[in-house]
Amino acid sequence: MxxxxxxxxxxxxxxxxxxxxxxxxxxxxxxxxxxxxxxxxxxxxxxxxHDPLTGLPNRRAFYRLAATLLTDAAGRPLVAVVADLDDFKQINDRYGHAAGDQVLISVAERLAAFAGDNLVARLGGDEFAGLLATPTVDRRWIDHATRRLCETLAAPIPLGTLTLRVTASVGLAPVHGPAQLTEALDRADAAMYQAKGLTARRPTREIADAPRLAEC
CATH class of the missing domain: 1.20.5 (Single alpha-helices involved in coiled-coils or other helix-helix interfaces)
Incomplete structure:
Protein backbone atom coordinates (compact mmCIF):
# COMPACT_ATOMS: atom_id res chain seq x y z
CA MET A 1 0.00 0.00 0.00
CA HIS A 50 2.25 60.44 -42.03
CA ASP A 51 0.20 61.01 -45.15
CA PRO A 52 -1.88 57.86 -45.75
CA LEU A 53 -1.54 58.04 -49.55
CA THR A 54 2.17 58.68 -50.11
CA GLY A 55 3.62 57.55 -46.79
CA LEU A 56 5.52 60.83 -46.43
CA PRO A 57 5.41 62.83 -43.19
CA ASN A 58 2.40 65.14 -43.06
CA ARG A 59 2.39 68.90 -42.42
CA ARG A 60 2.43 68.61 -38.64
CA ALA A 61 5.25 66.06 -38.65
CA PHE A 62 7.23 68.14 -41.15
CA TYR A 63 7.40 71.15 -38.87
CA ARG A 64 8.24 69.00 -35.85
CA LEU A 65 11.00 67.07 -37.65
CA ALA A 66 12.33 70.22 -39.32
CA ALA A 67 12.62 71.96 -35.94
CA THR A 68 14.70 69.05 -34.67
CA LEU A 69 16.91 69.06 -37.77
CA LEU A 70 17.50 72.79 -37.49
CA THR A 71 18.46 72.48 -33.85
CA ASP A 72 20.88 69.63 -34.58
CA ALA A 73 22.25 71.04 -37.85
CA ALA A 74 25.63 71.88 -36.27
CA GLY A 75 26.28 74.68 -38.73
CA ARG A 76 25.39 72.72 -41.87
CA PRO A 77 23.70 74.84 -44.56
CA LEU A 78 20.04 73.93 -44.98
CA VAL A 79 17.64 74.83 -47.78
CA ALA A 80 13.85 74.83 -47.60
CA VAL A 81 12.05 73.43 -50.65
CA VAL A 82 8.45 73.92 -51.75
CA ALA A 83 6.99 72.12 -54.78
CA ASP A 84 3.51 72.38 -56.24
CA LEU A 85 2.22 70.44 -59.25
CA ASP A 86 1.07 72.45 -62.27
CA ASP A 87 -2.55 72.06 -63.38
CA PHE A 88 -2.98 68.94 -61.27
CA LYS A 89 -6.76 69.35 -61.34
CA GLN A 90 -6.69 68.45 -65.04
CA ILE A 91 -5.56 64.93 -64.21
CA ASN A 92 -8.36 64.34 -61.73
CA ASP A 93 -10.91 65.83 -64.12
CA ARG A 94 -9.71 63.98 -67.21
CA TYR A 95 -8.46 60.65 -65.86
CA GLY A 96 -10.13 60.29 -62.48
CA HIS A 97 -8.99 60.50 -58.87
CA ALA A 98 -7.33 57.08 -58.95
CA ALA A 99 -4.96 58.38 -61.63
CA GLY A 100 -4.41 61.54 -59.61
CA ASP A 101 -3.55 59.47 -56.55
CA GLN A 102 -1.01 57.46 -58.53
CA VAL A 103 0.59 60.65 -59.81
CA LEU A 104 0.93 61.94 -56.25
CA ILE A 105 2.52 58.67 -55.16
CA SER A 106 5.00 58.82 -58.05
CA VAL A 107 5.86 62.44 -57.29
CA ALA A 108 6.37 61.59 -53.61
CA GLU A 109 8.71 58.72 -54.53
CA ARG A 110 10.73 60.98 -56.83
CA LEU A 111 10.98 63.69 -54.19
CA ALA A 112 12.13 61.17 -51.60
CA ALA A 113 14.73 59.77 -54.03
CA PHE A 114 15.95 63.28 -54.85
CA ALA A 115 16.20 64.23 -51.17
CA GLY A 116 17.94 61.03 -50.10
CA ASP A 117 18.28 61.05 -46.31
CA ASN A 118 16.82 64.55 -46.09
CA LEU A 119 13.31 65.44 -44.95
CA VAL A 120 10.46 65.64 -47.45
CA ALA A 121 6.74 65.80 -46.69
CA ARG A 122 3.35 66.16 -48.29
CA LEU A 123 1.79 69.30 -46.85
CA GLY A 124 -1.58 68.60 -48.45
CA GLY A 125 -3.19 68.28 -51.86
CA ASP A 126 -0.45 68.50 -54.49
CA GLU A 127 1.89 70.58 -52.31
CA PHE A 128 5.15 69.14 -51.01
CA ALA A 129 7.98 70.52 -48.91
CA GLY A 130 11.47 69.52 -47.92
CA LEU A 131 14.51 70.51 -45.91
CA LEU A 132 17.83 69.69 -47.56
CA ALA A 133 21.32 69.68 -46.11
CA THR A 134 23.60 71.24 -48.73
CA PRO A 135 27.32 71.87 -49.26
CA THR A 136 26.55 75.54 -49.93
CA VAL A 137 23.58 77.86 -50.32
CA ASP A 138 24.85 80.17 -53.04
CA ARG A 139 22.63 81.18 -55.94
CA ARG A 140 24.41 78.89 -58.40
CA TRP A 141 23.75 75.79 -56.26
CA ILE A 142 20.10 76.75 -55.70
CA ASP A 143 19.52 77.32 -59.42
CA HIS A 144 21.15 73.97 -60.26
CA ALA A 145 19.13 72.10 -57.60
CA THR A 146 15.90 73.76 -58.75
CA ARG A 147 16.55 72.72 -62.35
CA ARG A 148 17.41 69.14 -61.40
CA LEU A 149 14.33 68.81 -59.22
CA CYS A 150 12.08 70.15 -61.98
CA GLU A 151 13.57 67.65 -64.42
CA THR A 152 13.11 64.82 -61.93
CA LEU A 153 9.45 65.61 -61.37
CA ALA A 154 8.72 66.22 -65.06
CA ALA A 155 9.82 62.74 -66.19
CA PRO A 156 6.91 60.78 -67.75
CA ILE A 157 4.80 58.75 -65.33
CA PRO A 158 3.54 55.38 -66.64
CA LEU A 159 -0.10 54.90 -65.71
CA GLY A 160 -1.65 51.78 -67.17
CA THR A 161 -1.95 52.36 -70.90
CA LEU A 162 -1.20 56.07 -70.44
CA THR A 163 1.99 58.01 -69.98
CA LEU A 164 1.48 61.30 -68.18
CA ARG A 165 3.91 64.17 -67.84
CA VAL A 166 3.17 66.31 -64.83
CA THR A 167 5.35 69.35 -64.31
CA ALA A 168 5.93 71.17 -61.04
CA SER A 169 6.79 74.65 -59.92
CA VAL A 170 9.61 74.62 -57.37
CA GLY A 171 11.00 77.19 -54.95
CA LEU A 172 14.13 76.94 -52.80
CA ALA A 173 15.38 79.27 -50.07
CA PRO A 174 18.22 78.99 -47.55
CA VAL A 175 17.37 78.65 -43.86
CA HIS A 176 19.58 80.93 -41.79
CA GLY A 177 18.81 79.57 -38.33
CA PRO A 178 16.47 77.44 -36.21
CA ALA A 179 14.00 80.29 -35.84
CA GLN A 180 13.94 81.10 -39.57
CA LEU A 181 12.14 78.05 -40.98
CA THR A 182 8.80 79.80 -41.52
CA GLU A 183 10.49 82.77 -43.18
CA ALA A 184 12.52 80.46 -45.45
CA LEU A 185 9.40 78.51 -46.42
CA ASP A 186 7.63 81.80 -47.22
CA ARG A 187 10.52 82.82 -49.49
CA ALA A 188 10.57 79.38 -51.12
CA ASP A 189 6.80 79.62 -51.58
CA ALA A 190 7.15 83.03 -53.21
CA ALA A 191 9.82 81.67 -55.57
CA MET A 192 7.57 78.72 -56.38
CA TYR A 193 4.63 80.99 -57.27
CA GLN A 194 6.91 83.16 -59.37
CA ALA A 195 7.97 80.03 -61.27
CA LYS A 196 4.33 78.98 -61.60
CA GLY A 197 3.50 82.35 -63.12
CA LEU A 198 6.27 81.92 -65.70
CA THR A 199 5.11 78.37 -66.45
CA ALA A 200 1.54 79.51 -67.00
CA ARG A 201 2.69 81.92 -69.73
CA ARG A 202 4.59 79.25 -71.67
CA PRO A 203 2.99 77.34 -74.52
CA THR A 204 1.78 73.90 -73.59
CA ARG A 205 2.91 70.73 -75.30
CA GLU A 206 1.23 67.36 -75.47
CA ILE A 207 3.27 64.16 -75.52
CA ALA A 208 2.05 60.66 -76.25
CA ASP A 209 -1.15 60.01 -74.33
CA ALA A 210 -0.42 62.92 -72.00
CA PRO A 211 -2.69 65.76 -70.90
CA ARG A 212 -1.81 69.26 -72.04
CA LEU A 213 0.28 70.51 -69.14
CA ALA A 214 2.76 73.36 -68.93
CA GLU A 215 6.43 72.39 -68.69
CA CYS A 216 8.65 73.20 -65.72
Whole structure:
Protein backbone atom coordinates (compact mmCIF):
# COMPACT_ATOMS: atom_id res chain seq x y z
CA MET A 1 0.00 0.00 0.00
CA UNK A 2 1.52 3.37 -1.00
CA UNK A 3 2.68 5.65 1.73
CA UNK A 4 0.08 8.43 2.11
CA UNK A 5 2.85 10.98 2.62
CA UNK A 6 4.53 9.90 -0.60
CA UNK A 7 1.26 10.14 -2.51
CA UNK A 8 0.53 13.55 -1.07
CA UNK A 9 4.03 14.72 -1.92
CA UNK A 10 3.61 13.51 -5.50
CA UNK A 11 0.29 15.26 -5.85
CA UNK A 12 1.81 18.49 -4.55
CA UNK A 13 4.67 18.18 -7.03
CA UNK A 14 2.28 17.65 -9.93
CA UNK A 15 0.19 20.57 -8.75
CA UNK A 16 3.26 22.76 -8.55
CA UNK A 17 4.32 21.77 -12.08
CA UNK A 18 0.84 22.48 -13.43
CA UNK A 19 0.72 25.83 -11.64
CA UNK A 20 4.14 26.71 -13.06
CA UNK A 21 3.00 25.71 -16.56
CA UNK A 22 -0.12 27.89 -16.21
CA UNK A 23 1.96 30.84 -15.05
CA UNK A 24 4.30 30.35 -18.00
CA UNK A 25 1.38 30.36 -20.45
CA UNK A 26 -0.03 33.49 -18.84
CA UNK A 27 3.36 35.17 -19.10
CA UNK A 28 3.59 34.24 -22.81
CA UNK A 29 0.07 35.56 -23.42
CA UNK A 30 0.85 38.76 -21.51
CA UNK A 31 4.02 39.30 -23.56
CA UNK A 32 2.07 38.72 -26.79
CA UNK A 33 -0.62 41.20 -25.70
CA UNK A 34 2.03 43.79 -24.80
CA UNK A 35 3.74 43.32 -28.17
CA UNK A 36 0.37 43.67 -29.94
CA UNK A 37 -0.44 46.86 -28.02
CA UNK A 38 2.99 48.30 -28.75
CA UNK A 39 2.62 47.54 -32.46
CA UNK A 40 -0.87 49.08 -32.49
CA UNK A 41 0.44 52.19 -30.71
CA UNK A 42 3.34 52.50 -33.17
CA UNK A 43 0.93 52.14 -36.10
CA UNK A 44 -1.36 54.77 -34.60
CA UNK A 45 1.52 57.19 -34.10
CA UNK A 46 2.73 56.59 -37.65
CA UNK A 47 -0.77 57.18 -39.05
CA UNK A 48 -1.06 60.41 -37.06
CA UNK A 49 2.21 61.77 -38.44
CA HIS A 50 2.25 60.44 -42.03
CA ASP A 51 0.20 61.01 -45.15
CA PRO A 52 -1.88 57.86 -45.75
CA LEU A 53 -1.54 58.04 -49.55
CA THR A 54 2.17 58.68 -50.11
CA GLY A 55 3.62 57.55 -46.79
CA LEU A 56 5.52 60.83 -46.43
CA PRO A 57 5.41 62.83 -43.19
CA ASN A 58 2.40 65.14 -43.06
CA ARG A 59 2.39 68.90 -42.42
CA ARG A 60 2.43 68.61 -38.64
CA ALA A 61 5.25 66.06 -38.65
CA PHE A 62 7.23 68.14 -41.15
CA TYR A 63 7.40 71.15 -38.87
CA ARG A 64 8.24 69.00 -35.85
CA LEU A 65 11.00 67.07 -37.65
CA ALA A 66 12.33 70.22 -39.32
CA ALA A 67 12.62 71.96 -35.94
CA THR A 68 14.70 69.05 -34.67
CA LEU A 69 16.91 69.06 -37.77
CA LEU A 70 17.50 72.79 -37.49
CA THR A 71 18.46 72.48 -33.85
CA ASP A 72 20.88 69.63 -34.58
CA ALA A 73 22.25 71.04 -37.85
CA ALA A 74 25.63 71.88 -36.27
CA GLY A 75 26.28 74.68 -38.73
CA ARG A 76 25.39 72.72 -41.87
CA PRO A 77 23.70 74.84 -44.56
CA LEU A 78 20.04 73.93 -44.98
CA VAL A 79 17.64 74.83 -47.78
CA ALA A 80 13.85 74.83 -47.60
CA VAL A 81 12.05 73.43 -50.65
CA VAL A 82 8.45 73.92 -51.75
CA ALA A 83 6.99 72.12 -54.78
CA ASP A 84 3.51 72.38 -56.24
CA LEU A 85 2.22 70.44 -59.25
CA ASP A 86 1.07 72.45 -62.27
CA ASP A 87 -2.55 72.06 -63.38
CA PHE A 88 -2.98 68.94 -61.27
CA LYS A 89 -6.76 69.35 -61.34
CA GLN A 90 -6.69 68.45 -65.04
CA ILE A 91 -5.56 64.93 -64.21
CA ASN A 92 -8.36 64.34 -61.73
CA ASP A 93 -10.91 65.83 -64.12
CA ARG A 94 -9.71 63.98 -67.21
CA TYR A 95 -8.46 60.65 -65.86
CA GLY A 96 -10.13 60.29 -62.48
CA HIS A 97 -8.99 60.50 -58.87
CA ALA A 98 -7.33 57.08 -58.95
CA ALA A 99 -4.96 58.38 -61.63
CA GLY A 100 -4.41 61.54 -59.61
CA ASP A 101 -3.55 59.47 -56.55
CA GLN A 102 -1.01 57.46 -58.53
CA VAL A 103 0.59 60.65 -59.81
CA LEU A 104 0.93 61.94 -56.25
CA ILE A 105 2.52 58.67 -55.16
CA SER A 106 5.00 58.82 -58.05
CA VAL A 107 5.86 62.44 -57.29
CA ALA A 108 6.37 61.59 -53.61
CA GLU A 109 8.71 58.72 -54.53
CA ARG A 110 10.73 60.98 -56.83
CA LEU A 111 10.98 63.69 -54.19
CA ALA A 112 12.13 61.17 -51.60
CA ALA A 113 14.73 59.77 -54.03
CA PHE A 114 15.95 63.28 -54.85
CA ALA A 115 16.20 64.23 -51.17
CA GLY A 116 17.94 61.03 -50.10
CA ASP A 117 18.28 61.05 -46.31
CA ASN A 118 16.82 64.55 -46.09
CA LEU A 119 13.31 65.44 -44.95
CA VAL A 120 10.46 65.64 -47.45
CA ALA A 121 6.74 65.80 -46.69
CA ARG A 122 3.35 66.16 -48.29
CA LEU A 123 1.79 69.30 -46.85
CA GLY A 124 -1.58 68.60 -48.45
CA GLY A 125 -3.19 68.28 -51.86
CA ASP A 126 -0.45 68.50 -54.49
CA GLU A 127 1.89 70.58 -52.31
CA PHE A 128 5.15 69.14 -51.01
CA ALA A 129 7.98 70.52 -48.91
CA GLY A 130 11.47 69.52 -47.92
CA LEU A 131 14.51 70.51 -45.91
CA LEU A 132 17.83 69.69 -47.56
CA ALA A 133 21.32 69.68 -46.11
CA THR A 134 23.60 71.24 -48.73
CA PRO A 135 27.32 71.87 -49.26
CA THR A 136 26.55 75.54 -49.93
CA VAL A 137 23.58 77.86 -50.32
CA ASP A 138 24.85 80.17 -53.04
CA ARG A 139 22.63 81.18 -55.94
CA ARG A 140 24.41 78.89 -58.40
CA TRP A 141 23.75 75.79 -56.26
CA ILE A 142 20.10 76.75 -55.70
CA ASP A 143 19.52 77.32 -59.42
CA HIS A 144 21.15 73.97 -60.26
CA ALA A 145 19.13 72.10 -57.60
CA THR A 146 15.90 73.76 -58.75
CA ARG A 147 16.55 72.72 -62.35
CA ARG A 148 17.41 69.14 -61.40
CA LEU A 149 14.33 68.81 -59.22
CA CYS A 150 12.08 70.15 -61.98
CA GLU A 151 13.57 67.65 -64.42
CA THR A 152 13.11 64.82 -61.93
CA LEU A 153 9.45 65.61 -61.37
CA ALA A 154 8.72 66.22 -65.06
CA ALA A 155 9.82 62.74 -66.19
CA PRO A 156 6.91 60.78 -67.75
CA ILE A 157 4.80 58.75 -65.33
CA PRO A 158 3.54 55.38 -66.64
CA LEU A 159 -0.10 54.90 -65.71
CA GLY A 160 -1.65 51.78 -67.17
CA THR A 161 -1.95 52.36 -70.90
CA LEU A 162 -1.20 56.07 -70.44
CA THR A 163 1.99 58.01 -69.98
CA LEU A 164 1.48 61.30 -68.18
CA ARG A 165 3.91 64.17 -67.84
CA VAL A 166 3.17 66.31 -64.83
CA THR A 167 5.35 69.35 -64.31
CA ALA A 168 5.93 71.17 -61.04
CA SER A 169 6.79 74.65 -59.92
CA VAL A 170 9.61 74.62 -57.37
CA GLY A 171 11.00 77.19 -54.95
CA LEU A 172 14.13 76.94 -52.80
CA ALA A 173 15.38 79.27 -50.07
CA PRO A 174 18.22 78.99 -47.55
CA VAL A 175 17.37 78.65 -43.86
CA HIS A 176 19.58 80.93 -41.79
CA GLY A 177 18.81 79.57 -38.33
CA PRO A 178 16.47 77.44 -36.21
CA ALA A 179 14.00 80.29 -35.84
CA GLN A 180 13.94 81.10 -39.57
CA LEU A 181 12.14 78.05 -40.98
CA THR A 182 8.80 79.80 -41.52
CA GLU A 183 10.49 82.77 -43.18
CA ALA A 184 12.52 80.46 -45.45
CA LEU A 185 9.40 78.51 -46.42
CA ASP A 186 7.63 81.80 -47.22
CA ARG A 187 10.52 82.82 -49.49
CA ALA A 188 10.57 79.38 -51.12
CA ASP A 189 6.80 79.62 -51.58
CA ALA A 190 7.15 83.03 -53.21
CA ALA A 191 9.82 81.67 -55.57
CA MET A 192 7.57 78.72 -56.38
CA TYR A 193 4.63 80.99 -57.27
CA GLN A 194 6.91 83.16 -59.37
CA ALA A 195 7.97 80.03 -61.27
CA LYS A 196 4.33 78.98 -61.60
CA GLY A 197 3.50 82.35 -63.12
CA LEU A 198 6.27 81.92 -65.70
CA THR A 199 5.11 78.37 -66.45
CA ALA A 200 1.54 79.51 -67.00
CA ARG A 201 2.69 81.92 -69.73
CA ARG A 202 4.59 79.25 -71.67
CA PRO A 203 2.99 77.34 -74.52
CA THR A 204 1.78 73.90 -73.59
CA ARG A 205 2.91 70.73 -75.30
CA GLU A 206 1.23 67.36 -75.47
CA ILE A 207 3.27 64.16 -75.52
CA ALA A 208 2.05 60.66 -76.25
CA ASP A 209 -1.15 60.01 -74.33
CA ALA A 210 -0.42 62.92 -72.00
CA PRO A 211 -2.69 65.76 -70.90
CA ARG A 212 -1.81 69.26 -72.04
CA LEU A 213 0.28 70.51 -69.14
CA ALA A 214 2.76 73.36 -68.93
CA GLU A 215 6.43 72.39 -68.69
CA CYS A 216 8.65 73.20 -65.72
Missing amino acids: PDPLTVASGICAVGALFSSWQMGRRAVRAEAEIAHLQAALAAERHAAS
